[in-house]
Amino acid sequence: MKSAIRYSFISRYLPLAFTPLVIGCQSKTAGEVPPPNVLFILTDDMQATSIHALGNPDVHTPAIDSLIAEGITFTNTYTNGALCGALSMPSRAMLMTGRGLYDIQADGMKIPEAHTTFPQQFRKHGYHTFATGKWHSDKASFNRSFQEGDNIYFGGMHPYELNGHCSPHLNRYDSTGVYGQDTEFVGEEFSSKMYADAAIRFLQSQKDGEQPFLAYIAFTSPHDPRNQLPAYGQKYNPGALSLPPNYLPQHPFDNGEMEVRDELLVPAPRTREQVQKELADYYGMISEVDVQIGRVLQALQETGQADNTIIVFASDNGLAVGRHGLLGKQNLYDHSVKVPLTLLAPAYKNRKGEKNNALCYLHDIAPTLCELANIPLPESMKAHSLYHILENPAATHRTDLFLAYSNLQRAFVSGNQKYIIYNVHGTITEQLFDLGKDPLELHNLLPGQEKAARHLKKQLEYRMEEEDDFCRLSDPLWWQDGHKLTFEEMQQLYVYE
Secondary structure (H helix, E strand, O other): OHHHHHHHHHHHHOOOOOOOOOOOOOOOOOOOOOOOEEEEEEEOOOOHHHOHHHOOOOOOOHHHHHHHHHOEEEOOEEOOEEOOOOOHHHHHHHHHHOOOHHHOEHHHOEOOOOOOOHHHHHHHOOOEEEEEEEEOOOHHHHHHHOOEEEEEEEOOOOOHHHOHHHOOEEEOOOOOOOOOOOOEEEOOOOHHHHHHHHHHHHHHHOOOOOOOEEEEEEOOOOOOOOOOOOOOOOOOOHHHOOOOOOEOOOOOOOOOOOOOHHHHOOOOOOOHHHHHHHHHHHHHHHHHHHHHHHHHHHHHHHHOOHHHEEEEEEEOOOOOOOEOOOOOOOOOOHHHHEEOEEEEOHHHHHHOOEEEOOEEEHHHHHHHHHHHOOOOOOOOOOOOOOHHHHHOOOOOOEOEEEEEEOOOEEEEEEOOEEEEEEEEOOEEEEEEEEOOOOOOOOOOOOOOOHHHHHHHHHHHHHHHHHOOOOOOOOOOOOOOOOOOOOHHHHHOOOOOO
8 A cells, every 4th residue: 555655646746757868958959859957956954864765664755755766866975064063054065066175165155256056057058047945155156056046045044033934034036146125025934835836936937948947946944943833744743753773862972062052952961752852843844845845846747847857856964863862963973964865867767766875975966967967067166976876886986985074073984984083172082883784873893993993094184184174183182272163263264266
């Protein structure tokens, strides 16, 4: 019975067959398949482990599940990290520009003109670009990227004191790029519905369009506030939810971010009941945004454009929600730095439901989309395209990944091994995990495997130097006097003209 329901949902939201993709952005001639459209769906703070199709039996995500069933999912996708607590800011700037953490400006607060975003590159090559939802960088870079937009949110999160997602403070598109009192308004619907409504209106306007489009939908769910859920979507009974196997009442040591906003929402130590309540609210937000994603997919199908549209689904970062005794995302455990990434492209219609475990960064998707559309990569883009993995799933992509948070935490992933090192006021803590045998990072292999840890630490040091990291592991305090990097200091790092 379950499989029948699932198939019905998939057939409702996605085409059962795609026409082959003809790569190119030339003008359409008789008998020629037009350049592919792009529909990019991004969520906020969604763990890869909070999706039903990716192994979580407690959560209801039929629309996202349908994408995973039809597309290719990269199961080892990571963000590169952040210098400050607002992780979505650098994550989204990296995603847009195809550049790493130390190659973006001031943790993504501003995307300088020298860093071409992938929507900007698509626009340059004949695409009609549109965006709705969250933009966590400067307004000028938004307008360079998108020639149209609606229900735009400039900021990090909908504030509790302004009624959160229930009264989203939004903007209409301003072609001058100024934005202000004339463009600002308060939405009358839940944020996710406002964004989906704007996306649906745009898709409907493109039904008979001759110009290929790129539509970017950046939801702010399931980011908190989660205190008021809309009437639609699935509701969860906290007592019926499973606790994550790596649940802890509190983190076993000071990782340098025990008092960040995210961790103070429910002060540690946290009971099992408190974490179950947080999970119920979190899953409720995931289910409500899933409903809106389903509406967008249905609208795309109804336009007749789905056969020739590349769809990307991803999240900007994950979230702990009780795992390892943490609530937030200011850490380098997989639940916080690993994200879902699924791609559907007409050329790969025969690879439905495929999972690929190649190590990659979220920002690798930017050059990938350019290659899929046969658009030249901008010179400023440094990420590694996944196109060769799409063509040959057994091909090698990245052999390792470097992860960073503030001046407090650094990590290195090589194969199944993951090494994390912390420096909190000169106190060093190290962790070593075997992700193949222990994907939940339950068992620190230190002490006991010091040789392996030393080898990974050496590789981490090399990568930090290569990336021009402002920290140095050879310095007992890593950076200056070892105080936590402030927001003001962060703004002065990695500034480009």
